[in-house]
Amino acid sequence: MISGPAGPLAGAARERPQGWLPNPLSTDPATAERQARVILARHHGGPLGPVRCLTARYRSAVFILGDSPRRVLKRHADKASYLGEALAYELLADAYVLPHLYRACDTSQTLLVDYLDQPVALTATDAFDELLRAVAVIHTASARWHPTVAQAMARWQVGSTVNASPPGWITRPGDWRRLLRLVSEAQGPEHVPLGHLDLKPDHVRRRDDRRVALIDAETLRPDITGLPDLITLAHIARSQGCPSPRWVRLAYLRHVRDLGAQWNEQSLIGALTAFAAATGLRSLHGVHE
Structure with missing residues (x-):
């Protein structure tokens, strides 16, 4: 997970080294x-x-x-x-x-x-709930993949990675394995932990069919789990004063359970705290409270 040092995932993110991109684009x-x-x-x-x-x-x-x-x-x-x-x-x-x-x-x-030129005002609880539903759909997508897609992504299944060596940016491997075990228990060993979205209010738009959509998906990865996205959403909610981070957690829990995941409050909070411990995340922005 690579980003600047500030923002909702500060501590869990890593700055890119100078000169990491050999052929940068023009900024003119x-x-x-x-x-x-x-x-x-x-x-x-x-x-x-x-x-x-x-x-x-x-x-x-x-x-x-x-x-x-x-x-x-x-x-x-x-x-x-x-x-x-x-x-x-x-x-x-x-x-x-x-x-x-x-x-x-x-x-x-x-x-x-x-x-997509129709922005979504996330200050309304109903709109924030629509965004949470869209994020939950992404986090549970692997359960609905065509068998061909599922087979192609099998190397990323959480059941295969729970006992593997953690990524190099993980500071506490034991907590990382605990996180993956909780994810596997909640979503099944064949689950591919799709997440790490670039969630910002300006990236939330409406499609012509009126569904909420995300206009930037370049950061999506199949090995991070969706928990950073829930933490980021809590940060967005807290920064604008509505809804509360606890409401964000409960609404997310409702949506992922509706989509087949077996999370409960205790296991989800345990996974959030394990993610923070494993990565050095500085704040969960109230989503665990």
Whole structure:
């Protein structure tokens, strides 16, 4: 899990070393737009109208396409981030929690997806509950995968990893194994712990079918568990004063149980505290209280 030192997962995150990305993208919007037009012509069948750069960062760039934007082009400099986002679209194709994917190009490390321009105000409890439901759908997705997908992801099943060596960024292996045992007991040994979403209020939008969707899935991983997402959601709730972190935990528990998981309050709180102990997380932001 790699991020900056601050934010909801401070302590559990690690800063990237200087120079970790050998071929960063241009941060000049005009240059980024020119490069995007070339990529669209070569790899996506044409420019689809005017191209406007929304963000130009060294890691990734985002462009909206058309006079009345209907498509987004997402470009990655980091191959792992591109593959992670492409994998997310493949693994969650039937969950309807992401924008629609039209095309992915490995050569240019780009994705062409629906443009979702309807933000969701998370200050309303009903909207926050919809977001929790969408996150719970992602966390339990492996229980509904086609057998072909499940077989391809079998190496990530929690039953296979509970006794394996923990990731290098884990500071207390015993607590990490305790966490995985609790996850396995609650969701089954064949569960793939899909999670580590880039959850921010601005990343929550509505699809045309009115379902809540997340517009950034590049951080998704099949080996972290969904607990960092629940902690982040509690942080978001606490920072805006509504709903309470305890309400977030109980609503999440209701949704994952409705989707087949066997968590209860005691086991979920135990898993949250085990995650914090294993990773050095500085705060659970009240979600365990």
